[in-house]
Amino acid sequence: MRAPLGTTGLILNEPLLWERGRPGRRGASLPAADVPPSPMDPELCGDGPDFPDLSEVDLVRHFTRLSTWNYGVDTGFYPLGSCTMKYNPKTHERQAALKGFAAAHPLLPAPLCQGALQLIWELERDLAAITGMDAVSLQPAAGAHGELTGMLVIHAHHQHQGHQRSKIIIPDTAHGTNPASAALCGYRPVAVASGPEGVLEPSAIAAVMDEETAGIMVTNPNTLGLFETHIREIAAIVHDKGGLVYADGANLNAVMGIVDMGAIGVDVIHLNLHKTFATPHGGGGPGSGPICVRRRLEPYLPVPRVAKAGERFHLEADRPLSIGRMGAFHGHFGVMVKAYSYIRSMGADGLRRASELAVLNANYVKERLKKDFHLAYDRPCMHECVFSDADQAPFKVTTLDMAKRLMDYGFHPPTIYFPLVVHGAIMIEPTETESKADLDCFVAAMQAIAEEARTEPETVHSAPHRTKVRRLDEVLAARKPCLIG
Amino acid sequence: MRYLPHTPEEIQEMLGVVGVESLDQLFLSIPPSCRRQSDLNLPEALSEWALDERMDRLAARTAVAPEVKVFLGAGSYDHFIPAAVDALAGRSEFLTAYTPYQPEISQGTLQAIYEYQTLACHLMGTEVATASHYDGATALAEALLMAIRKTDRRRVAVSRLIHPHYRQVVATYLHPAGYEIVELPYRSDGTTDLSAVAGEGDLAAVALQSPNFFGCIEDLAAGAATAHGVGAMLVAGFTEALAYGLLKSPASQGAEIVAGEGQSLGLARSFGGPGLGMLGTRQVHMRSLPGRLVGKTVDQEGRQGFVLTLATREQHIRRERATSNICTNNSHCALRAVMYMAALGKTGFRELAVLNHDKAAYLKQALAAAGHRIPFSRATFNEFVVDFGASFEPVYRRLQEAGIVAGLPLARYYPELEGGYLLCATETASRQDLDRLVKEVSR
Numbered sequence A: 001m002r003a004p005l006g007t008t009g010l011i012l013n014e015p016l017l018w019e020r021g022r023p024g025r026r027g028a029s030l031p032a033a034d035v036p037p038s039p040m041d042p043e044l045c046g047d048g049p050d051f052p053d054l055s056e057v058d059l060v061r062h063f064t065r066l067s068t069w070n071y072g073v074d075t076g077f078y079p080l081g082s083c084t085m086k087y088n089p090k091t092h093e094r095q096a097a098l099k100g101f102a103a104a105h106p107l108l109p110a111p112l113c114q115g116a117l118q119l120i121w122e123l124e125r126d127l128a129a130i131t132g133m134d135a136v137s138l139q140p141a142a143g144a145h146g147e148l149t150g151m152l153v154i155h156a157h158h159q160h161q162g163h164q165r166s167k168i169i170i171p172d173t174a175h176g177t178n179p180a181s182a183a184l185c186g187y188r189p190v191a192v193a194s195g196p197e198g199v200l201e202p203s204a205i206a207a208v209m210d211e212e213t214a215g216i217m218v219t220n221p222n223t224l225g226l227f228e229t230h231i232r233e234i235a236a237i238v239h240d241k242g243g244l245v246y247a248d249g250a251n252l253n254a255v256m257g258i259v260d261m262g263a264i265g266v267d268v269i270h271l272n273l274h275k276t277f278a279t280p281h282g283g284g285g286p287g288s289g290p291i292c293v294r295r296r297l298e299p300y301l302p303v304p305r306v307a308k309a310g311e312r313f314h315l316e317a318d319r320p321l322s323i324g325r326m327g328a329f330h331g332h333f334g335v336m337v338k339a340y341s342y343i344r345s346m347g348a349d350g351l352r353r354a355s356e357l358a359v360l361n362a363n364y365v366k367e368r369l370k371k372d373f374h375l376a377y378d379r380p381c382m383h384e385c386v387f388s389d390a391d392q393a394p395f396k397v398t399t400l401d402m403a404k405r406l407m408d409y410g411f412h413p414p415t416i417y418f419p420l421v422v423h424g425a426i427m428i429e430p431t432e433t434e435s436k437a438d439l440d441c442f443v444a445a446m447q448a449i450a451e452e453a454r455t456e457p458e459t460v461h462s463a464p465h466r467t468k469v470r471r472l473d474e475v476l477a478a479r480k481p482c483l484i485g
Numbered sequence B: 001m002r003y004l005p006h007t008p009e010e011i012q013e014m015l016g017v018v019g020v021e022s023l024d025q026l027f028l029s030i031p032p033s034c035r036r037q038s039d040l041n042l043p044e045a046l047s048e049w050a051l052d053e054r055m056d057r058l059a060a061r062t063a064v065a066p067e068v069k070v071f072l073g074a075g076s077y078d079h080f081i082p083a084a085v086d087a088l089a090g091r092s093e094f095l096t097a098y099t100p101y102q103p104e105i106s107q108g109t110l111q112a113i114y115e116y117q118t119l120a121c122h123l124m125g126t127e128v129a130t131a132s133h134y135d136g137a138t139a140l141a142e143a144l145l146m147a148i149r150k151t152d153r154r155r156v157a158v159s160r161l162i163h164p165h166y167r168q169v170v171a172t173y174l175h176p177a178g179y180e181i182v183e184l185p186y187r188s189d190g191t192t193d194l195s196a197v198a199g200e201g202d203l204a205a206v207a208l209q210s211p212n213f214f215g216c217i218e219d220l221a222a223g224a225a226t227a228h229g230v231g232a233m234l235v236a237g238f239t240e241a242l243a244y245g246l247l248k249s250p251a252s253q254g255a256e257i258v259a260g261e262g263q264s265l266g267l268a269r270s271f272g273g274p275g276l277g278m279l280g281t282r283q284v285h286m287r288s289l290p291g292r293l294v295g296k297t298v299d300q301e302g303r304q305g306f307v308l309t310l311a312t313r314e315q316h317i318r319r320e321r322a323t324s325n326i327c328t329n330n331s332h333c334a335l336r337a338v339m340y341m342a343a344l345g346k347t348g349f350r351e352l353a354v355l356n357h358d359k360a361a362y363l364k365q366a367l368a369a370a371g372h373r374i375p376f377s378r379a380t381f382n383e384f385v386v387d388f389g390a391s392f393e394p395v396y397r398r399l400q401e402a403g404i405v406a407g408l409p410l411a412r413y414y415p416e417l418e419g420g421y422l423l424c425a426t427e428t429a430s431r432q433d434l435d436r437l438v439k440e441v442s443r
Helices: A056-067 A090-095 A114-131 A143-161 A176-185 A200-210 A233-240 A249-255 A295-300 A333-369 A399-408 A436-455 A455-459 A472-477 B008-018 B048-060 B083-089 B107-124 B136-151 B164-174 B193-200 B220-228 B241-245 B283-288 B315-321 B331-369 B393-401 B431-441
Strands: A135-137 A167-171 A189-193 A213-219 A244-248 A268-270 A290-292 A304-309 A313-317 A386-388 A425-428 B154-157 B180-186 B203-209 B233-238 B258-260 B277-281 B296-297 B304-308 B383-387 B420-424
Touching: A056 B083, A056 B107, A056 B258, A056 B331, A090 A333, A090 B048, A114 A135, A114 A249, A114 A290, A114 A304, A114 A333, A114 B048, A135 A295, A135 B008, A143 A176, A143 A213, A143 A244, A143 A268, A143 A295, A167 A176, A176 A189, A176 A213, A176 B164, A176 B315, A189 A200, A200 A233, A213 A233, A233 A244, A244 A249, A249 A268, A249 A333, A290 A295, A295 B180, A333 A386, A333 A425, A333 A436, A333 B008, A333 B048, A399 A425, A399 A436, A399 A455, A436 A455, A436 B008, A472 B296, B008 B393, B083 B331, B083 B420, B107 B241, B107 B277, B107 B296, B107 B304, B136 B154, B136 B233, B136 B258, B136 B277, B136 B283, B154 B164, B164 B180, B180 B193, B193 B203, B193 B220, B203 B220, B220 B233, B233 B241, B241 B331, B277 B283, B331 B383, B331 B420, B331 B431, B393 B431
Parallel strands: A167 A189, A167 A213, A213 A244, A244 A268, B154 B180, B154 B203, B203 B233, B233 B258
Antiparallel strands: A135 A290, A268 A290, A304 A313, A386 A425, B258 B277, B296 B304, B383 B420
16 A cells, blocks of 8 residues: 555745845846947836846745645646646657757748758648648647637638638537637637537537538547547538538547548647647646648648758748738747657657557546546546536535545646536546556545545535645635736 | 556556457447548657657757857847756746646746736836737737727727738738738838828727837837827837836836737747747736736635636636637746746846847947948847848858858848848847958958
């Protein structure tokens, strides 16, 4: 029997940055001035920003202490559903920090940045191979930015067809970003409920699809962790009316090397390099959200595009049908270096194996926990499974309570209250990088909490007990916002 | 594979619990017609050491200092980054954490972003700042959409001296909803000609960038007066955040919304990304801001703590009526920025800004003394335009081969500026580098 994971320990308090400073300290070294001073017109000058003055030691102590108040994938199990918090390999950081990548200026003449252009060109082709699509743009900076780019491509396609459309079908299992991205293109979302099996029914799509509808945004596998079994039929219905199929690829981690997105009727799919391709999430980004499209949509992709002539790479900006530019330069190149490193380290077999083990881990957790927690859809799942607090409701213990209690046991909570179609949802995505022993430890913690819910619900209600701070007053934060110090 | 911990015995045991016989059987819910028929066509997997070799080779095919002297700015700037910033930002508790939706175990990220928001406000002169956007270009586009929502008007005036790529991003964002963009021309001194604004009715915003794409410092106060005269908001952009170590902050001159790029604040250029989109405004417009915000609160025992707040503006709550679709932002870049700003401090940041101005001024004067025309008379920060003449291109290419990138040719963005080059000099350029550049372009 292993010692329990969660425990108490010495945590140091740390004041706000400016409570540490003393005017006149300096935490960075400046090069000597080797040119004469040149006065600036005093009319234009201000006093300079009022930053605190700290020594390097102040700086290091401050942020080191702050870091210890955080929980990362390197700390432990992070079963956030739909977020794919897998291990982020250390070699990725080495590669992205290489001077030839990190110090490269984005506007270097093409002959001087062949290495960077080649990496983009090859990564585009790797992602096309993995998804089964034809062309890729790495410009989008994150998943929602990829969605927006994809929606703009669909918008441009309909414009070019000579008839703009006004609506887009979005199932009730969609990510919140889907309707917001579609709205930026002027499309009105048409909600469709999933069927009793937790997947979309072709008849429900046929009932709303018409020639004023631009297409459908579908997440596959969906946010219930289920493969949309009727996807080909649904795609045919949408295509018959001239619409396009947009796939949210946030859940690609379940099907690498197993499903060919092009073959199942997807026209545009975005990927999250910071999920499936093991680049770190950074406490909220930067991510990278490339989009992959079928051949006929390639002309609409953002400019510039990396092209190859003979053995040389260059940038092409003159593409009249393009939606335009999505970011200042080439996208999050530093993140691309890491995803490229991941794909080259894993290879075809490794990626397929990653998906297989991600699905194995999710099904294992589902089987182990279904006696203690209500399972919304009791059928084989893909990379994630969705429980609810229905079994704990009689003891007045909620999903939120149990999520907070998990922290005391040393785990990051799962995604909670999403998808919206499951009341009190607990959405668990273990990913492939967790061992059976770690999953067993998590299962034991969940079972212990289920037991506590029955026998000592107050302990669960008032959790967490062992964290640096306890439950925070979010109502106060929103009612009397204090956003700067 | 070293990232996959499962042994064959464990896989068998787990399959047993699930009740299937093979890994393949886990995928039975996927109809055969949806399954791939062949293996993925990808290059062979590499060992850690083989990967190092491959990446070293690729990285070596990009020109960087000290082998190559790159006098390029134009939205991406070469500044020294203290080792402490790399070491602290590299701590995996920061790097491998998710968005801080669970505040009890995310206080490190949350307090750091609160501190970033505070220092970003000091820099921009605003009363609130968001937790980050993707880059300066998307921050500007979001700022204009915000002005459109606030004023309920459908047209914006955008200076031709805003970074051309930023203007392209704005056009991409505003096009599908049918918002109209009016372009403001520039005057002979290298600043925006505001006279056209008066004749434009119904503008939601006037957008200026300062220092602008020519490196010239705009008169933001005049811009604000002009914008307000037609009932529009002034949106002030920037690509070089360090300039505000020296210059009056944009909000102090009347800009309602400030949107710019924070790459200079401790971020590697990294071929253009990730950068840091900075966006701030006044307290009264707080609830119209796009993107995430961190706020201070207390826990149930009365201790200070931080949470993501005002989420009712955001996509996961308000869905299609959200102020933006942004979800994942560039939080780790904001973390680097606050570390960098704190490392320099008020004193160091000012000194560094002065040094940047002095280096570029030295280069500008030396080029003028060598007989090159400086077409725009307006004051500049760390970049400026020089007219090398229409026949300079072969020299530019020769220098490129000799390891000097002599600025950015402007004719591709401004056809009327044939022979115009945008040059940048920061603290990383030594006087010797600058003298060599002057000598080489003057031969």
